[in-house]
Amino acid sequence: MQYVKDAGIRILGIEPAANVAEIAIAKSIPTEVAxxxxxxxxxxxxxxxxxxxxxxxxxxxxxxxxxxxxxxxxxxxxxxxxxxxxxxxxxxxxxxxxxxxxxxxxxxxxxxxxxxxxxxxxxxxxxxxxxxxxxxxxxxxxxxxxxxxxxxxxxxxxxxxxxxxxxxxxSLDTYDQFSKSVVNIKCNILQFLIDAHQNGKVVVGYGAPAKGNTLLNYCGVGPELLSFTVDASPHKQNMLLPGTRIPVLAPDAIREKKPDFVLILPWNLKNEIIDTMSYIREWGGKFVTPIPGIEIL
CATH class of the missing domain: 3.40.50.150 (Vaccinia Virus protein VP39)
Incomplete structure (x- = not known):
């Protein structure tokens, strides 16, 4: 909106969250809280x-x-x-x-x-x-x-x-089949984590996004299978994921722990994350994405 304003075009923002609207107003963007x-x-x-x-x-x-x-x-x-x-x-x-x-x-x-x-x-x-x-x-x-x-x-x-x-x-059949496939994906994610645990492997997460919380809670995964996750946002670090109570640490924790697998929770950003964390390959670490199914990279 600020760039539209800079072009001399009349603007107005509508934002129901007062705290978000305040950020726009601070940038001289006229905003209605509604x-x-x-x-x-x-x-x-x-x-x-x-x-x-x-x-x-x-x-x-x-x-x-x-x-x-x-x-x-x-x-x-x-x-x-x-x-x-x-x-x-x-x-x-x-x-x-x-x-x-x-x-x-x-x-x-x-x-x-x-x-x-x-x-x-x-x-x-x-x-x-x-x-x-x-x-x-x-x-x-x-x-x-x-x-x-x-x-x-x-x-x-x-x-x-x-x-x-x-x-x-x-077609309702499409949605019925989708729900059945989701159960199979859940089972495969759990099987991967259980197998890793039983074989003495360490799995940690990368990211603390909303989609990650949905995935982990639906699958019933806790810190016994996913030691911790990391996130670049300081606002999420040293907190616990809701429901699963998996610790959220700073990204440096991965270099210290040297896990065998890093489960990428914000899978839509996997290419960026793999580039940033490529150093895990120094000790043989591998990346894992859960959606649309378990894939080891």
Missing amino acids: FFGVQTAMRLKGAGYAADLMVANNVVAHVPDLHDFLEGFKILLAPGGVITFEFPHLLKLMQEYQFDTIYHEHFSYISLLVIRRALFNHGLRVFDVEQLPTHGGSLRVYATHEENTTLQENPAVNALCMEEREFGLE
Whole structure:
């Protein structure tokens, strides 16, 4: 937002978390502390706002009332305006068994088919889509008013909708099979950790992300199988992971302990982590990723 402001464009941020809003306000970015929906949109429209661009990055999944949220965009968007939404892609979650990204702060996991239908119900039209690598695979969806014919639909929209249908996202059987596969992945992770323990090998973790907590708690893994994990953030160091109570240490602990295996919990950052921690190969250490299945690198 600060770069848009620097370009001389009028901006406004909407952020329900007061502590986060304070950071933006400290950077001279005008920010409203409010949840976005019909009520907020009506109030802002009454104050003279009509947005040419509305951006909602990694927000959709956190919204408890999707229809109230989307109707707010319909109300506040200027006649020729554009909305962009970014959110983790349900198709990638299913294809790559990213079940550890499912956690309590997310109310929904959305496909292009679903967001397209939901927006249509509010008089909005998807006209383009991009596939992004973030969060294990995300979508950036572009939408505008249904009556705005100046923006033609990119063929990528229908192509991706067809891919989602062919995968089976509109069939309950697909989700049933997914749940069974997740149980098998859990068993394989546990088997790897049990085998390592019984063979006198030391396994530690790298990272303390939300997805790591979901994975470890679902699998029932504690410090008896994962000695500790490390994280570069000083705010997480010398703490315990919630539920599993696995200690979180500074990254230097890996060099001191010289473990046989390092389990990469933020698997979406594995290439960066492997480059940073490549020194574990000095003593024969190996990296392990748990998603979409156990892989020793």
